Amino acid sequence: MSNDHIVKSYDEELGRLNDLLARMGGIAEKQLADAVQAVFKRDVELAANTVASDQQIDALEHQIDAFVVQLLALRQPIADDLREVIAALKIASHLERVGDYAANIAKRVPALCQLPVVKSVHVIPRMGGLAQSMISSVLDAYADRDAHKAIEVRNADEQVDEMYTSVFRELLTYMMEDPRDITACTHLLFAAKNIERIGDHATNIAEYVYFLVHGTALTDERPKGDTSPSLVSSPAPSGPIPDAP
Amino acid sequence: MEFVTDLDTSGPPDSILPTTPKIITEGLNVFYGDNQALISVNLNINENEVTALIGPSGCGKSTYLRCLNRMNDDIEICRVDGRILLDGEDIYGRQLDPVQLRARVGMVFQKPNPFPKSIFDNVAYGPKIHGLVRHKADLEEIVMNSLERAGLANEVRDRLHEPGTSLSGGQQQRLCIARAIAVQPEVILMDEPCSALDPIATAKIEELIDELRQNYTIIIVTHSMQQAARVSQRTAFFHLGEIVEIGETAQIFTNPRDERTQGYITGRFG
Amino acid sequence: MNNDQPAISIADTVAKGLRRRRAAEIRLRIYGIAAISFVLMALVVLLGSIVSKGISAFQQTHIAVLVNFDREKIDPAGSGKIEDLRRGDYDGIARNSMRAAFPGVSGRRNRRALGKMISSGAGDQLREMVMANPNLIGTRQRVWLLASDEIDMLNKGYARRKPDGSATKVSRRQVAWYDALVVKGAVERHLNWRFLTGGDSREPEQAGVWAAVVGSALTMIITLMLAFPLGVAAAIYLQEFAPKNRWTDIIEVNINNLAAVPSIVFGLLGLTVILGFFGLPRSTPLVGGIVLALMTLPTVIIASRAALMSVPPSIREAARGLGASSSQVVFHHVLPLAMPGIMTGTIIGMARALGETAPLLMIGMVAFIVDVPSKFEDAATVLPVQIYLWADSPERGFVEKTAAATMILLVFLLAMNAAAILLRKKFERKW
Numbered sequence: 001m002s003n004d005h006i007v008k009s010y011d012e013e014l015g016r017l018n019d020l021l022a023r024m025g026g027i028a029e030k031q032l033a034d035a036v037q038a039v040f041k042r043d044v045e046l047a048a049n050t051v052a053s054d055q056q057i058d059a060l061e062h063q064i065d066a067f068v069v070q071l072l073a074l075r076q077p078i079a080d081d082l083r084e085v086i087a088a089l090k091i092a093s094h095l096e097r098v099g100d101y102a103a104n105i106a107k108r109v110p111a112l113c114q115l116p117v118v119k120s121v122h123v124i125p126r127m128g129g130l131a132q133s134m135i136s137s138v139l140d141a142y143a144d145r146d147a148h149k150a151i152e153v154r155n156a157d158e159q160v161d162e163m164y165t166s167v168f169r170e171l172l173t174y175m176m177e178d179p180r181d182i183t184a185c186t187h188l189l190f191a192a193k194n195i196e197r198i199g200d201h202a203t204n205i206a207e208y209v210y211f212l213v214h215g216t217a218l219t220d221e222r223p224k225g226d227t228s229p230s231l232v233s234s235p236a237p238s239g240p241i242p243d244a245p
Numbered sequence: 246m247e248f249v250t251d252l253d254t255s256g257p258p259d260s261i262l263p264t265t266p267k268i269i270t271e272g273l274n275v276f277y278g279d280n281q282a283l284i285s286v287n288l289n290i291n292e293n294e295v296t297a298l299i300g301p302s303g304c305g306k307s308t309y310l311r312c313l314n315r316m317n318d319d320i321e322i323c324r325v326d327g328r329i330l331l332d333g334e335d336i337y338g339r340q341l342d343p344v345q346l347r348a349r350v351g352m353v354f355q356k357p358n359p360f361p362k363s364i365f366d367n368v369a370y371g372p373k374i375h376g377l378v379r380h381k382a383d384l385e386e387i388v389m390n391s392l393e394r395a396g397l398a399n400e401v402r403d404r405l406h407e408p409g410t411s412l413s414g415g416q417q418q419r420l421c422i423a424r425a426i427a428v429q430p431e432v433i434l435m436d437e438p439c440s441a442l443d444p445i446a447t448a449k450i451e452e453l454i455d456e457l458r459q460n461y462t463i464i465i466v467t468h469s470m471q472q473a474a475r476v477s478q479r480t481a482f483f484h485l486g487e488i489v490e491i492g493e494t495a496q497i498f499t500n501p502r503d504e505r506t507q508g509y510i511t512g513r514f515g
Numbered sequence: 516m517n518n519d520q521p522a523i524s525i526a527d528t529v530a531k532g533l534r535r536r537r538a539a540e541i542r543l544r545i546y547g548i549a550a551i552s553f554v555l556m557a558l559v560v561l562l563g564s565i566v567s568k569g570i571s572a573f574q575q576t577h578i579a580v581l582v583n584f585d586r587e588k589i590d591p592a593g594s595g596k597i598e599d600l601r602r603g604d605y606d607g608i609a610r611n612s613m614r615a616a617f618p619g620v621s622g623r624r625n626r627r628a629l630g631k632m633i634s635s636g637a638g639d640q641l642r643e644m645v646m647a648n649p650n651l652i653g654t655r656q657r658v659w660l661l662a663s664d665e666i667d668m669l670n671k672g673y674a675r676r677k678p679d680g681s682a683t684k685v686s687r688r689q690v691a692w693y694d695a696l697v698v699k700g701a702v703e704r705h706l707n708w709r710f711l712t713g714g715d716s717r718e719p720e721q722a723g724v725w726a727a728v729v730g731s732a733l734t735m736i737i738t739l740m741l742a743f744p745l746g747v748a749a750a751i752y753l754q755e756f757a758p759k760n761r762w763t764d765i766i767e768v769n770i771n772n773l774a775a776v777p778s779i780v781f782g783l784l785g786l787t788v789i790l791g792f793f794g795l796p797r798s799t800p801l802v803g804g805i806v807l808a809l810m811t812l813p814t815v816i817i818a819s820r821a822a823l824m825s826v827p828p829s830i831r832e833a834a835r836g837l838g839a840s841s842s843q844v845v846f847h848h849v850l851p852l853a854m855p856g857i858m859t860g861t862i863i864g865m866a867r868a869l870g871e872t873a874p875l876l877m878i879g880m881v882a883f884i885v886d887v888p889s890k891f892e893d894a895a896t897v898l899p900v901q902i903y904l905w906a907d908s909p910e911r912g913f914v915e916k917t918a919a920a921t922m923i924l925l926v927f928l929l930a931m932n933a934a935a936i937l938l939r940k941k942f943e944r945k946w
Contacts, residue, residue, distance in 0.1 A: 005513050078470060078498045081511045215500025316835065321759065347838035354836070358829035360848060370847075371837040421833070428837060 010075055017067060017088050018143070021095075024060040025139040027053060028095045029132060031102040032198060036128030038109045039191060040121060047109035050102060057099035064092040080215070087212040091142065094201040094208075098135065101194040101201075108187045115184040120174050123167045124188060127195045130160050134202040141209045150209035153202060154218070160199035161226035167192045168228040196226065265333070267292040267432065267462045268313065273327035275308050275317065282308045284486040285327070290432075295454060295463045297473035297494065300483035301509060306466050309483070310434050313464065314350040315343040331432070348375050351425035355437040357417035359409030359424070364401050367409040367420055368392060371428035387427055395423035396453050415446025422453060426461070433457065435465040439472060451476050470510050474498045482506045565925075569918030575707040575720055576670040577659035578633060578696060580612040582641065584651045600645055600652075606638035609660060616701075617692060628689055634661040636709075636721040659705060664719045664912040666693060670702060673911055684911070710919065714885040715901065719912025722905070724920050726887045730800055730880070730895030731869060731927065733888060737804020738811055738868050743861055745808070746815025747850075750857075753816070754823040755845050774813035781810040782877030790878060797879040798894040806874045811864035818860020822853035855939045862935040866928055872899040898924040 005011045031050055038047035068089045071077060077085050134153050141149035171185045171192070210218045266289035275283040283305045290296050298306040308317065315336065317323045329336050336346050348371075359367050368388040371377075378384040388405075392398040397419045401412070409420050418438055425433055435454070439447040454463060454476045467473050473480050474494060481491040482503070490497065490506045501507045508514050586593070589603035610630040614620065620629055637660040644658070645651055665684045668674040670693075674683040681687040696702050713723025749770075757763045785806035789795050795802050826849045834844045850857075875881065880896050881904065888895035896904070898920060905917040 005511065007512060010512070076471060077511070078474070079501050079507050079511050082499060314836065316832070319835070344838045344840050347836060352832075352836035354829060354832055356829055358827075358833040360830060360833065361852065370834075370839075374837070374839055374843055374847075424833075424837065 010081075013067075013071060013075070014081065014084060017064070017071070017085065020060060020064050020067065021088050021091060022139065022143060024057060024064065024092060024095050025135070025142070027057055027060070028098045028102065029135045029139065031057070031099055031106075032128060032132050032135060032195075035102040035105040035109075036125050036132070036195075038106055039112065039188075040125045042109065042113045042117075044110050044113055047106040050106035054099050054103040057096055061092050061096040064088060080212075083212050083215060087142075087208040090208050091205050094205050098198050098201050101198050105191045105194050108191055112184060112187050115187075116181070118174060118181050118184045118188065120167075120170055120185065120188060123163075123170065124191055124195070127160065127163050127167060127192055130156070130163065131195045131198045131202065134160070134199055135205075138202050138205045138209065141206065142212075145209070145213050147210045147213040150206040150213075151218070153206040154210075157199045157203040160196055164192055164196040164226055165228045266290055267332065268464075269328075269330040269333075270309075271328045271330070273309070273312065273325070273329060275305070275312060276324040277320070278322040282486055283312075286486075286488050288481055288488055288491060290462060290464060291479065292462050293458055293460070294479060295458050295465060295477040297477035297480045298464065298466045298483060299468075299470065299473050299480060299509070300489075301514060302468075304483040305486040306481075306483040307436055310436055310464060310466050313432065313434055314347050314352055316352070318343055348428050349430050350432040350434060351428060351430035352434045353418070353421050353425055353436070353438050355440055357414055357421055357441065359412070359417050359420050361408060361410055363406045364392075364409050364412070364420060365405040368423050368427045371424060375428060377428070391423040391427040392420075394426055394457070395419045396449065396456075397423055413446070415442050415449060418442060418446070418450060419453065422450075422457075426457070430461065432462045432464065435463065437466055437468060440468065447472070470498070482509065484509070562925075565918050565921050569915055569920075569922045571671050572710060572915040572919035573707050574704040575709065576662040576667040577703055577705050578613075578662050578666070579657055579659050579701040579703070580616050580633075581655055582608060582612045582658045582660075583615070583655050584608065584641075584645065584653060585611075586653045589645060589652055595649070597646070597649075600649060601642065603642070603645070604638075605641040605645075606635075608641055609633055609637040612658070612660070616696075620692075625688065628686055629692065632663055632666050632689055632692065634663045634720045635718060636716075637661050659703065661709075661720055662702070664910060665689075667720050668911050669693060670704065671915075673915075710916070714887050715883060715896070715904070716885065719908075719910045719916055722913070722916055724898070724901060724916075724923055726884055727896050727898045727901035727920065728923060728927065729887050729889075730803075730884070731897040731924075733800035733891055733895065734803040734807060734897055735865060735869060735931075737801055737891060738807040739861070739865060741805060741808035742811040742815050742864060742868075746812050746861070746864075747819050747857060749812075750816045750819030750823060751845060751850065754820045755849065756841065770813050770816050774817060777873075778810055778871050779873040779877065781806050782874030784809065785874060785878045796892050796894075798882045798884070798896075799880075799892050800888065800895050800897075801891040802878050803875050803880050803895075803897065804891070806878060807868040807871060810871065810874060811861075811868045814864035814867065815857075815861050818863065819853070819857045822856025822860065823849060825856060826852045851942070854942050858935055858939050858942070862932060865931060869928060869931070870899050870924070872903055875900055898927065 031053055034046055034050040034053075037043065038050060068085055071085050075081070134156050137149060137156075138153045140146070141153060168189065171189050175182045175185045207218050268288075268290035270286055270288040270290075273283055273286040273288075274281065286305075286309060288309070298310065300306045311317045312325060312329060313331075313336070317325065325337060331346075331349065334341065336350075360370065362370075365388055368391050369384050372384060372387050378387060389398060392401060397416060400416060401407075401420075404411075409417065412420060418441075422433075422438075439450050442450065451472065454465065457463060458478075465473075465476065477494045479491065480494045480497040482489045482497065482501075482505070484505050490501060490503045492502070497506065498510065501510065585608060588608055589605070590599055592599055610626075610633075613629050613633060614626060617629060620626060640661055641658070662670065665674065666689070669676075669682055669685050669690070674685055676682045676690070679687060680690055682690050685693070693702070709721060710723050712725045713721070714726035716722040753763065753767065753770075757766075785802060789802050789805055790797050795805075830848050830852065831844055834848050839847065875897060881900055882894060882896065883904075884894050884896045886893075902917055902920045902924065905913040905920060
């Protein structure tokens with residue numbers, strides 16, 4: 001990408017595609033931050049705004065889809081141009097999912113506000129902050145075509161997964177301790193799950209950034225920190241399981 | 246394509262590839278007077294594959310193509326050194342006459358150039374001069390067969406004795422292909438065969454190339470990236486007389502290894 | 516464009532110049548039409564003057580007299596053999612017939628003047644009649660005898676009548692006799708077969724153009740047979756096979772120069788080399804043809820090369836790509852395609868050769884030839900030389916013969932061109 005295309009308007013169109021994606025990324029990032037804030041601060045109004053801004057993201061995604069179709073039809077991009085367009089299309093759909101998850105988190109705020117504050121609510125900003133930095137880094141990596149940074153983002157997902165596993169364990173414990181918190185804790189659990197999913201999408205985006213730069217897919221197995229599917233609800237009873245009568 | 250079966254499993258995976266290439270080019274240099282048109286080109290062409298040669302004008306791709314059937318011999322100031330092996334035989338060797346070579350390596354040109362004779366005579370010409378047929382019936386069979394394979398038989402069956410120049414551009418080009426395959430060559434060279442044709446005629450030729458691949462080794466020079474991508478299995482990129490990159494077409498067009506290839510195919514040549 | 520001034524639109528600027536440009540275009544067309552009209556007019560005047568002068572030569576004046584085929588005069592020995600019949604005194608019979616027509620004429624001078632009214636060839640005319648039909652001997656027949664040149668001119672109105680009753684080259688008495696014959700209806704103009712089928716003669720009324728036509732045809736056959744194959748072969752070699760180097764450049768320049776060499780030089784060449792060195796018979800179509808072939812050769816070569824060059828290279832490539840050898844490329848494809856052009860060039864060269872006089876004068880084809888040539892080694896003359904000879908003759912009768920021969924030459928030329936066009940059509944239809 002040392003020099004420009006001979007056809008200048010082609011460059012302009014690719015530039016516009018990048019701009020659209022950057023805008024979408026910015027909105028998704030802010031949405032995630034706001035959603036986390038709203039949960040932590042019990043801010044119903046902020047939550048409502050966050051949900052509303054999802055429409056913006058959806059609209060941008062449609063715009064990018066249409067634009068990509070147009071580029072494919074009219075410019076028939078090949079090689080790195082093709083990768084750029086395809087990556088943009090995929091990244092946009094992942095960002096849209098990120099926005100959806102953020103909105104999903106925000107939607108739980110009114111319910112949470114009607115419930116007593118649970119101690120464990122602090123895990124949300126911690127996890128959210130990590131996911132947010134992943135999104136932010138991967139968008140930087142995309143903007144700079146920085147594969148190295150993208151790999152770092154991908155590796156950071158492990159932390160989010162681990163954190164989710166520990167949050168899962170923690171919330172489970174709270175719920176067992178005080179069944180009255182079950183409603184709030186379930187909401188928080190879903191929020192945490194959403195943040196974990198956002199991390200996954202950030203990872204996927206990172207993989208597309210890598211593909212964009214190198215032209216090949218990242219093949220090595222990604223480290224996985226999410227062991228929650230194998231968790232059981234409580235430590236196994238120490239005694240032998242009573243025999244059936 | 247013949248694969249070597251019962252491989253020694255301990256061998257490197259590369260040896261699973263087809264047997265020796267149809268054409269091997271080693272250190273080919275071509276000079277026009279004081280200008281060097283090709284600089285130590287090394288290129289292998291596989292049998293029953295379409296190899297596309299791409300590159301900007303004057304990069305030497307046509308020169309290379311014309312070396313393969315020694316069409317450059319007729320240019321007095323042209324000098325060739327290096328080796329081109331067709332089935333292991335040096336085509337610039339003493340034993341091989343260009344006339345004999347051209348019976349094995351056919352050529353289709355940029356502009357459809359049927360002879361100003363009848364359609365039948367156009368196709369029959371090659372077999373006639375090479376003495377491939379003894380009887381009139383054999384000749385007719387070869388002609389119809391070639392027209393059939395060029396996908397032209399149905400369109401011209403009733404007008405074999407009309408002049409070849411009365412056909413449309415695309416039909417003329419397919420006639421030229423039929424004329425080339427009537428000699429039953431092993432290799433067909435195509436020098437921008439669709440540059441004068443409309444998209445429908447181009448599509449028909451491309452479909453034809455795809456079918457012919459089963460029986461012939463095809464080398465095509467094209468300026469259309471899309472065409473190279475559509476018809477070829479391997480693509481070689483020439484630049485300033487050198488081969489910059491050669492590889493699987495899919496790889497060249499999604500992920501070229503060389504900056505210059507990338508710049509050329511995406512339209513960024515400075 | 517300066518922003519201070521009101522912007523004049525480009526369309527307006529263009530529109531302003533438009534009238535001037537149109538006018539220039541119309542002027543150009545008018546010049547062209549004028550040039551063509553001038554050329555056409557010149558052609559019409561030329562053809563008109565030739566035809567108006569020459570048309571009368573195709574008829575010749577004849578005088579009807581009662582001929583007594585006297586056995587005594589034809590066959591005094593009475594043998595009846597053809598050889599003896601041939602030796603009869605037919606001139607005397609002709610003269611006697613005239614005298615019989617005017618019985619009142621006496622005195623040797625008058626009788627001689629009377630005899631001069633018929634051609635000196637009238638006797639030959641009677642001889643031929645007898646040879647064709649010996650039964651005529653001893654009979655009396657009304658025969659149209661060929662009139663003399665002077666009477667012919669008088670009859671055609673070329674001889675001016677003078678106030679004293681005489682006319683140009685015709686005495687008063689002869690005019691009176693002529694008028695008497697006209698009154699009797701014994702003077703008529705008949706189609707001049709002798710002109711179309713006979714050889715040259717000192718007497719205009721007996722002169723024919725056929726010997727020259729045959730001479731021209733024989734000469735052209737030699738020229739064509741030499742210039743066409745040699746020229747085409749040379750052109751093919753130079754254009755298709757010869758390496759491009761200094762030698763071929765020199766040859767090319769020399770061929771071009773040769774085309775511009777004055778034709779008399781070729782005549783000198785023929786005189787010194789072909790007649791002098793090789794000793795071929797002079798005045799013959801063979802030598803004339805060789806000389807004209809040498810003269811035509813550069814034209815044929817240049818035209819053939821141009822025709823070969825104009826064959827698109829794509830055809831050569833197509834043939835070579837199929838594995839045709841160089842000679843197959845040339846003879847299967849290039850030459851057939853170039854043939855119409857080559858033939859056009861050859862015809863132009865031949866037409867020039869047909870009208871050529873100067874080099875033929877040098878090799879003796881200017882001789883006075885009465886017999887129609889039948890072989891290439893017979894002494895002959897050609898049409899333009901015949902025209903030149905007649906134009907040079909003092910007799911008034913040769914003026915119309917000159918113009919008529921010119922007409923024949925033009926017809927010959929047209930026939931050659933027509934043949935070429937027909938051949939070319941046939942060649943082109945092949946594909």
